Amino acid sequence: MKKIFLSLILLAGTMTSIVSCSDEKLDPQASSSSINMTSPTGGSFVLTGTTAGNNAFTASWTPAEFGFSSSVTYSLQAVKSTDSFSNSSQAIVLGTYSSDADVNEKAVTQRILNNLLLSAGGSIGTSGSFKLRIIGKPSTQLSSSTNGVSAVSNEVTITATPYDTFDEFQKLYLPGSYGGASTFADWSGAGNSATIFSAGNDGKYEGFVWMNVSSPEFKFNSDPTWSGNDKGESSADGSFTGNLGGSNIKPADGAGTYFFTVNWPALTYTMAKRQVAIIGQATPNGWGSPTYLTFDTNPASPYYRMYTLDLALTNDEFLIRLKDDWSVKMGTLSGNTENTTTGGQYKIKLNGGNMKVPAAGNYKVVLDIRNSANYNLRLMPQ
Template sequence: MKSLLKNLSLTAIMAFSLFSCSKDSADPIGSDSANIQLSAPTGGSYELLASNANDNLFTMTWTSADYNFQAAVNYKLELVKSTSDFDSGNVGSYDLGNFSSFAGESFEKTVTVREFNTLVLAANGSIGTSESYNIRVVGSVVGQLDTSDNNLAKVYSQTVSINATAFDTFDEFERIYVPGGYQFASGYGNDWSPDSPKIAKLFSKANDGNYEGFVWMNVTSPEFKFTPGPSWNGDKGDLSENPNSFTTLDSPGKNIKPTEGAGTYFFTVNWNANTYTIAKRQVAIIGAATPNGWGTPTYLNFVTDETSPYYQMYTADLTLAADEFLIRLKDDWSQKMGTLSGNTENTTLDSQYKIKINGGNMKVPTAGNYKVVLDIRNSANYNLRLISN
């Protein structure tokens, strides 16, 4: 009997201990909302300019998250309009890096004008107008999933208010203009108007006189020329006519007349060498994530509605699976668009995801209904957005 009572008591103690451990593990570690201390910046007003996009804007300084043990922690800078909030607003996020540390250590990261401008634009900040924003630092254990039961909660710094004026990323890069007889029918303003604010442009991503880009031409017999600015001064056309050379430019030159009818054309122009290329392209999404799989592309539509937030972009509303896809530009797969790294990667949802020609496969992280938005107006910033519907 004593032996039985002793065993029962031992069992009760073990059960209590297990219950206590289970209860303790249910409490998130590091759940203090002010666990990180952001010591710089603590405020201020910043006018962001394309002319100094490469300059350092400020150096962020913050203290380590406290998880009561040495942890590898990823830190992000988050920004949202002060009229919104971090839970429901458009939040810009910038990766500050991974750091292994104990509580009380300090870290710093220099943020450039361009990087912070991207953050402001991701939060739907206005261009050329000073607005008020809130920023904070968010820490999370590296490899920790939101669905994990390890209870290692994200930790946050205090919120800091700042003012910032964003610039249009187009202003960073040299460009040439593409006036022609296709403009009005294609949503680029009046025909043969290089001064139209809606005109198609080709950008130089290295600012070295080499330009490239896509132009939608919604007429059966398009004609156009190139100009170095929003006027006819210094315009260039093809060296020959009937037929064009489709290789060599001359000033003023002859009208360039593609022979493949309406559609999207891709250009490269070496302004200094007076050479160019032109080729018709499809703009389509394809892959296991799409309704038609890898066998059949789904073509995207060019938006000509000036009131649309996707004006002069390519869009489609689709149900996508959590799987891989690409933007295909040619049926023979010689040109496609995908990840900058060339590796298969999850895209980010509801924000710009930068891509490149002949990049790697992209992946939809979560199945659902999306508006696919492809922005290829600026060759220095080809990007894709998957916007949850």
């Protein structure tokens, strides 16, 4: 009996040793120097909205070494040069490559680099110093893994001046008598007026403008300084002139939010007053009655000139409704019911599908419809 018991102990020890060795092989450790970023090696980069699609640089690096063959997902991280990298540092995925490849590379456009630097805390219009590095992880590794492996490259310092992402798109200005009451300036000739955008950069614009006066008047203007000849003042409902001779456009429905479409080459436009509200089973009023959002007029707010509301939401569906007869709404890009993201920008479109709150809770609903190329919604946990 004693011999049997002793044999069991020896067998258990052997099995423990085997499992331990197996765990070490399943959880290899990558050296922090196992990736060498060979490009860029530094330098200064000029970023502009008009050249957003051009390449800023081509990132190149040597493959990560994990001690076993696998496909590896590589990401480019950035922080201000005065900050330190962490697991939460902002990053963009460069792609997934075989670990057997000799050298990996990926072109990084000015738009991608600009978004990365802005998310890392860069200031629009201000030259800054940033650190870049590349991280590689096995593509099969879960992002939530607490004992996962990664390979980290050397750090490279660059300088760059981020631009306002609005500058990627053609703007049309709407100076008018409502400006001073709506966070802008009355009849501003210095560009301090509401704008609408051309998502296709093709002279066709759309957008929402909040006009907080009872009898607003305005003109279309492609030049914020009033120095050109194509001011686009109104000549009749639905059309306007391309010179200084037209009269003011006068919306008849008083104060509120207006939606515009403008075809600049054809000198035509449409204009309609809209409500801005959230509605759906996820809201306190259900699908029966909308809950209206408020235009944020506080310049110190991170949601300045967006529509916001603090609201308790359930784990259910909702839409942004812009007209009571349901003919105009905003929802998912796919047109299907989708879970929204929590905290991040969730892109939406006119007449999209139902959105769904991912988890019940108290949220700040933030609707950003300043730029027709990037209508988006945020659910910020409170």
